[in-house]
Amino acid sequence: MKTNRLSESLRKALNDQMTKEAWQSQVYLSYATWANSAGFEGISNFLFRHAEEERNHMMKILEYILERGAEAKVEAIPAPGAAPTSVQDCFNKVFEQEVGNTKGIYKIVKMSFDEEDWATWHFMQWFVKEQTEEETLALNLLDKIKIAGGEKAASSSLYSLDRDMLNTPDDAKLAEDKTAINP
Secondary structure (H helix, E strand, O other): OOOOOOOHHHHHHHHHHHHHHHHHHHHHHHHHHHHHHOOOHHHHHHHHHHHHHHHHHHHHHHHHHHHOOOOOOOOOOOOOOOOOOOHHHHHHHHHHHHHHHHHHHHHHHHHHHHOOOHHHHHHHHHHHHHHHHHHHHHHHHHHHHHHHOHHHOOHHHHHHHHHHHOOOOOOOOOHHHOOOOOO
């Protein structure tokens, strides 16, 4: 009996996104090891946590594909690429990677809408919110790095930023959750 409830195009797009999430996990791992080697314990810890978060995203998609009766295909992932050259470069790359990931999520959302696959459309809404959080968090960190001096940040500013990163939450407050009382 055929149990697949995903179109071939959505199955492929979800599998591609699953692979992208796995790749992003590896990128975060590589950045975390770079930060650790450079002595940035707080930044490293933050990036290690995000590597795990990306792996969890991969697993969510994998489970969804299987629950819809389709074939999940685990693919090889490319190497993460060059290590960052500075803290600012690291978080510029993080932001660019998250924007690229958002585009992949939006593609699946649009496909599921166009195909009237409401289960997939609904499933992807969690990722839409998650990507909004990820981009906001990356932008907030880039703002902090800019305040610290950007590429010319003094060691003392980077030290303070690194200490702050030990306790930086893994998600950002979104506009949709803010009010006049709690901006």
